[in-house]
Amino acid sequence: MTSNKTNPIIILGSGTWGLSTALHLVNEGYSNITVFDRASEIPSRYSAGYDINKIVRPEYEDPFYTDLALQAIKGWKTPLFGPYFHKTGYVVATSGRAPQKAITHLNEALASIKDHPVFKSHITPLNKPQDFKDLFWQFRGPVTGFSGYLNRFAGYAHSSNAMKGVHHHLAGRGVKFVLGPQHGKVTELLYETSGARRCTGIRTANGAVHNAPLIVSCLGAYQAELIPDVGKFSVAKCWSVAHVQLTDEECDLLRGIPVINVRDLGFFFEPDPATKLLKLCPLGAGYINTNSKNGVSLPPLDNLPPPQDYIPAEDEAKLRRLLRETLPWLADRPFVDQKMCWFADTSDSEFCVDFVPDTSKSLIVLSGDSGHGFKMMPIVGSWVLDLLKNGRQERKQWQFKQPVGSNIKGWGDSVSWRIGTTKEIKEVIQERDRMLKARL
Ligand SMILES: Cc1cc2nc3c(=O)[nH]c(=O)nc-3n(C[C@H](O)[C@H](O)[C@H](O)COP(=O)(O)OP(=O)(O)OC[C@H]3O[C@@H](n4cnc5c(N)ncnc54)[C@H](O)[C@@H]3O)c2cc1C
Secondary structure: OOOOOOOOEEEEOOOHHHHHHHHHHHHOOOOOEEEEEOOOOOOOOOOOOOOOOEEEOOOOOOHHHHHHHHHHHHHHOOOOOHHHEEOOOEEEEEOOOOOHHHHHHHHHHHHHHHOOOOOHHHEEEEOOHHHHHHHOOOOOOOOOOOEEEEEOOOEEEOHHHHHHHHHHHHHHOOOEEEEOOOOOOEEEEEEEOOOOOEEEEEEEOOOOEEEOOEEEEOOHHHHHHHOHHHHHOOEEEEEEEEEEEOOHHHHHHHOOOOEEEEOOOEEEOOOEOOOOEEEEEEOOOOEEOEOOOOOOEOOOOOOOOOOEOOOOHHHHHHHHHHHHHHOHHHOOOOOEEEEEEEEEEOOOOOOEEEEOOOOOOOEEEEEOOOOOOHHHOOOHHHHHHHHHHHOOOOOHHHOOOOOOOOOOOOOOOOOOOOOOOOEEHHHHHHHHHHHHHHHO
16 A cells, blocks of 8 residues: 555554654655544643653664664754754763662663764763762762763753644644544554455544554554553553752753763753753653453553552652752652653563554554653654565564563563562552551
């Protein structure tokens, strides 16, 4: 079908990867694209990118991903994406109490870029706490035992605004968007099984059927709801997000600081000037929601994934320590807009961009963003074009994987940049309920 660019193409999900797919298809001349999303507006509150900022950094231990991130950063500098990219610099550090895994990861990330022709001149080692204080004159905390480096080639992007901007751009170029819990929420993929099996369309929550010879599914953490086999190599996982509300003066004070990522604690960004929120994320292996019957982890499937306005005590402790070490006057301030943010994780942190087996190349799945896929937004759709051109996924690691068994607990824990062990979200909910009870 791809030879005829007027044939309908359906994209499921208007998150960061779905929008990028629509963008590259429309740039390639495809003229009949419809994107479906369960949310009533873009950015979708179900998207992992529904956030004020995400790190855009090029360092990866695998040079393949470093090259991709470099291409993506080029994309972030174009007129469409440029307004959302802030090249503030990116500090990677460990605290004096960091476990060896965090130190090893930092050294490997640094090794991947320190002699790289593009980065070499952008890297500054930060060997001791005073180096951090010299760089961040706003840091009044002790930064005990901190060491690491600054990469001035990186920064962050405003993820919600980027999605909003790309949506607006696409709508102006004729891409259709069908949004909302009735018209936009996809409940079923439809298959023709007489002869070679193929996916022929979708059904939405209002019962409507939409047909297309090519469907590209970009449902992030929710993917296994519609393509259950994805749940055998990818888990829905969540991490905590919290914010500190700043005053106008505090926001001005912290303007322009690099992203700081302390591998054993967490990271924060320069404050968002519109909301004056300082966003913080703890680093850890995350939480999953395994269905004991089928072993598949999906986000809790109610309207909004609970728990909201709460993060686990261990995550809060990491963030408070991070603040105490850096911006101590904020360390005891209540967190606002706390949430658990869901993404699709794989055991090796590799993406999946492939045709779903046994669908006669009618169904493509993009999954396994593994919590580092936002930065790739400018280029994700080019991988779909490559797949359509080549007729197969040539990178083995990105192929649709065969089931690896039902024991998904611990997935992703061995990935070098994850410190800790994956836990079940129900343990978090129980902990929250215990705390609430104790307060009564
Ligand atoms: C806390 C946190 C921090 C992160 N930090 C970074 C970072 O610093 N840098 C980075 O590069 N990446 C980061 N990521 C990862 C990044 O957000 C994801 O890789 C990226 O958003 C994945 O995009 P996606 O399109 O696959 O999924 P999503 O953006 O989640 O999009 C999925 C879409 O599918 C829609 N949908 C779901 N079910 C249905 C349905 N049944 N019908 C219709 N639509 C549906 C949703 O509404 C949503 O719009 C982070 C993730 C988290 C959770």
